[in-house]
Amino acid sequence: MHTLIHLLDNNKVWSNAINASDPEFFRKLAEQQHPEYLWIGCSDSRVPANQITGLAPGEIFVHRNVANIVAETDFNVLTVIQYAVDVLKVRHIIICGHYGCGGVQAALENFRHGMIDNWLAGIRSLSRLHRKELDALPPDAAVDRLCELNVLAQARHVARTTILEDAWERGQLISIHSWIYRLETGIITPLAPCMQKPLHFSTIDGRPPADDFPDSH
Numbered sequence: 001m002h003t004l005i006h007l008l009d010n011n012k013v014w015s016n017a018i019n020a021s022d023p024e025f026f027r028k029l030a031e032q033q034h035p036e037y038l039w040i041g042c043s044d045s046r047v048p049a050n051q052i053t054g055l056a057p058g059e060i061f062v063h064r065n066v067a068n069i070v071a072e073t074d075f076n077v078l079t080v081i082q083y084a085v086d087v088l089k090v091r092h093i094i095i096c097g098h099y100g101c102g103g104v105q106a107a108l109e110n111f112r113h114g115m116i117d118n119w120l121a122g123i124r125s126l127s128r129l130h131r132k133e134l135d136a137l138p139p140d141a142a143v144d145r146l147c148e149l150n151v152l153a154q155a156r157h158v159a160r161t162t163i164l165e166d167a168w169e170r171g172q173l174i175s176i177h178s179w180i181y182r183l184e185t186g187i188i189t190p191l192a193p194c195m196q197k198p199l200h201f202s203t204i205d206g207r208p209p210a211d212d213f214p215d216s217h
């Protein structure tokens with residue numbers, strides 16, 4: 001009858017260990033959450049937000065999808081961002097991609113993968129925009145560079161949502177961070193200075209913000 005019994009056993013061990021060190025932990029956590037961070041990352045099983053940042057349950061609000069995409073037409077991610085900004089009042093939004101991302105690699109390949117090709121359309125547009133730079137690189141390096149460009153583009157998408165523009169207009173303090181994770185080392189590297197105000201006042205990389213992702217996903 002019982003399936004995945006090893007996972008349920010793991011859960012009991014984990015819960016007992018936390019209760020042993022802090023008997024009030026779960027009771028306090030159940031009352032409310034006050035995370036300071038929103039994490040938008042890839043669904044890849046090797047990039048778990050809490051573990052790689054050393055954060056406990058309750059400390060980071062998490063949204064993950066294939067290739068850490070923030071599409072302005074995706075009500076899922078927009079709902080997460082709005083709840084995090086307007087209700088939880090997080091101080092930091094972290095877009096974290098990873099080198100060797102299978103979703104980004106698929107966007108560079110010239111054959112059909114299925115439904116995911118529609119999801120990755122924005123990254124394909126981004127690759128066309130940077131074709132000259134990407135074509136000059138060996139295949140693996142081109143994927144990794146597009147992983148970086150994708151993080152920067154998705155961070156700009158977050159900054160351009162009405163949710164962030166309105167929050168900044170109200171004077172709410174929120175920073176957007178563009179990070180990338182290397183599977184081989186377990187190390188996160190920031191790709192650009194964080195954004196703390198609307199893009200029409202600044203850019204994260206010194207380039208004009210309006211036309212770097214023309215048909216933004």
Ligand SMILES: [Zn+2]
Nearest residue numbers: 042044101102
């Ligand atoms: Zn990925």
